[in-house]
Amino acid sequence: MISQELLEKYGALKKSFQKNEPVFEEGNLPTHYYQIISGEIKMSNYNDDGREFIQGIFYKKQSFGEPPLFLNQRYPANAIAVEESTILALNKPSFTKLLEENPAISIQIIENLAQRLYYKSIMSAEISTHDPEHRVLKLIDYGILYFNFPKDNNGYLIHLTRQQIGDLTGLRVETVIRAIKNLEKKGELKIIKRKVYR
Amino acid sequence: MISQELLEKYGALKKSFQKNEPVFEEGNLPTHYYQIISGEIKMSNYNDDGREFIQGIFYKKQSFGEPPLFLNQRYPANAIAVEESTILALNKPSFTKLLEENPAISIQIIENLAQRLYYKSIMSAEISTHDPEHRVLKLIDYGILYFNFPKDNNGYLIHLTRQQIGDLTGLRVETVIRAIKNLEKKGELKIIKRKVYR
DNA sequence: CTCGTTTTATGATTTAAGTCATAAAATGTA
DNA sequence: TACATTTTATGACTTAAATCATAAAACGAG
Numbered sequence: 001m002i003s004q005e006l007l008e009k010y011g012a013l014k015k016s017f018q019k020n021e022p023v024f025e026e027g028n029l030p031t032h033y034y035q036i037i038s039g040e041i042k043m044s045n046y047n048d049d050g051r052e053f054i055q056g057i058f059y060k061k062q063s064f065g066e067p068p069l070f071l072n073q074r075y076p077a078n079a080i081a082v083e084e085s086t087i088l089a090l091n092k093p094s095f096t097k098l099l100e101e102n103p104a105i106s107i108q109i110i111e112n113l114a115q116r117l118y119y120k121s122i123m124s125a126e127i128s129t130h131d132p133e134h135r136v137l138k139l140i141d142y143g144i145l146y147f148n149f150p151k152d153n154n155g156y157l158i159h160l161t162r163q164q165i166g167d168l169t170g171l172r173v174e175t176v177i178r179a180i181k182n183l184e185k186k187g188e189l190k191i192i193k194r195k196v197y198r
Numbered sequence: 199m200i201s202q203e204l205l206e207k208y209g210a211l212k213k214s215f216q217k218n219e220p221v222f223e224e225g226n227l228p229t230h231y232y233q234i235i236s237g238e239i240k241m242s243n244y245n246d247d248g249r250e251f252i253q254g255i256f257y258k259k260q261s262f263g264e265p266p267l268f269l270n271q272r273y274p275a276n277a278i279a280v281e282e283s284t285i286l287a288l289n290k291p292s293f294t295k296l297l298e299e300n301p302a303i304s305i306q307i308i309e310n311l312a313q314r315l316y317y318k319s320i321m322s323a324e325i326s327t328h329d330p331e332h333r334v335l336k337l338i339d340y341g342i343l344y345f346n347f348p349k350d351n352n353g354y355l356i357h358l359t360r361q362q363i364g365d366l367t368g369l370r371v372e373t374v375i376r377a378i379k380n381l382e383k384k385g386e387l388k389i390i391k392r393k394v395y396r
Numbered sequence: 397c398t399c400g401t402t403t404t405a406t407g408a409t410t411t412a413a414g415t416c417a418t419a420a421a422a423t424g425t426a
Numbered sequence: 427t428a429c430a431t432t433t434t435a436t437g438a439c440t441t442a443a444a445t446c447a448t449a450a451a452a453c454g455a456g
Contacts, residue, residue: 047327055319067312067319076319099305106304107297113311114265120318121253121265121274128325128368129245132413161433170326172414177435194422194434330443359403370444375405392404392452 001061001112002035002098002105004088010098012090017081023065026078030069033095036060039085043077044167054167056116057082057160059147063112069095119146127170132179135169137188140198154190155197199259199310200233200296200303202286208296210288215279221263224276228267231293234258237283241275242365252365254314255280255358257345261310267293317344325368330377333367335386338396352388353395 043055055077058064126138149156166176190197241253253275256262266273324336347354364374388395
């Protein structure tokens with residue numbers, strides 16, 4: 001995360017997005033660095049028969065969509081606002097200038113990319129070699145660590161729908177629902193008013 | 199990739215690894231930056247019942263295992279030599295110093311991480327939402343682009359075993375073998391003396 | 397060259413997850 | 427507050443890929 005002041009110093013502008021409004025679309029060339037001020041942005045792909053795969057969900061203070069920006073490659077996925085969101089957008093030339101003039105930021109970017117690569121490494125192994133219950137639980141545990149889910153007296157509230165969990169793990173809703181029920185039976189998590197706690 | 203001279207200037211040492219010898223193991227804390235001079239290194243996980251998932255295969259001039267090094271986190275996977283390999287290893291304090299004193303290297307690191315994140319993004323979507331043939335073909339096409347497979351008059355030679363393709367895509371050998379046969383029937387690739395060409 | 401190991405190959409069978417159908421809560425909104 | 431939409435839920439059925447069994451070809455070490 002880069003401080004709002006620094007981004008604005010280099011000319012970053014605030015933009016608002018309605019719920020379900022796209023920030024950028026698969027196949028387009030990147031033009032800006034994006035960082036969330038408030039709201040929630042989802043990056044996802046759709047396969048030929050319309051099935052969604054969520055690459056990640058990003059919250060306030062997080063940036064998204066940088067890899068293709070650095071590589072001058074087309075976006076491999078869509079980014080859309082899950083809820084009304086405000087985002088800082090800095091155009092590429094200014095962003096490059098910012099990086100050149102602030103070497104310490106590069107280290108932050110490296111750490112951020114490393115973190116996301118670490119997540120993808122774990123999840124790709126989980127997704128491809130483990131059973132649904134294991135996948136769902138790992139995703140939840142990862143979310144607790146890095147999506148900063150809120151904690152109350154029932155434990156961490158997993159604010160993802162069953163459908164979203166499915167789209168993040170490559171499982172179908174029904175399978176996720178069944179897996180969560182089984183995990184509850186095993187005492188791995190709680191379901192209170194249909195909400196999942198861990 | 200960082201030039202061998204620069205790495206050696208900061209004290210990097212050459213190390214040799216026998217076939218199947220581990221470079222580092224899952225759960226250990228990172229101590230060095232590693233870059234391949236020659237040979238082939240595989241990073242992979244094993245699930246509870248011994249099934250392997252290959253995170254990636256790295257060839258000469260490529261570095262591997264940096265994300266946990268930057269994050270001070272334990273390795274999420276093992277790295278082992280697929281064949282006899284020579285590697286440059288630079289310890290963490292020296293590597294940090296190198297980065298601080300050579301800001302341009304940071305940009306290279308960023309691009310490298312961005313590239314790998316891009317690969318993981320594509321593959322994770324492919325793996326979770328598509329059928330075996332699609333997965334295998336995407337992996338092969340990616341490999342042609344980034345693993346620099348050799349090209350001869352039959353096309354690009356995919357020098358991965360069926361087992362490795364399976365471990366990279368989360369499929370079983372038999373499924374990969376059948377998928378490859380079908381892809382040959384469809385004219386998407388060639389099988390000559392059991393070797394796969396595209 | 398020989399023998400053991402690895403890789404590719406193919407058919408039969410099983411099974412876990414996907415699909416389909418249907419519905420009741422919960423949530424949002426006019 | 428009423429109604430449409432979304433989310434969660436459950437049972438029955440189907441299917442694609444995993445599993446199991448077996449073997450031939452290729453490769454590699456001695």
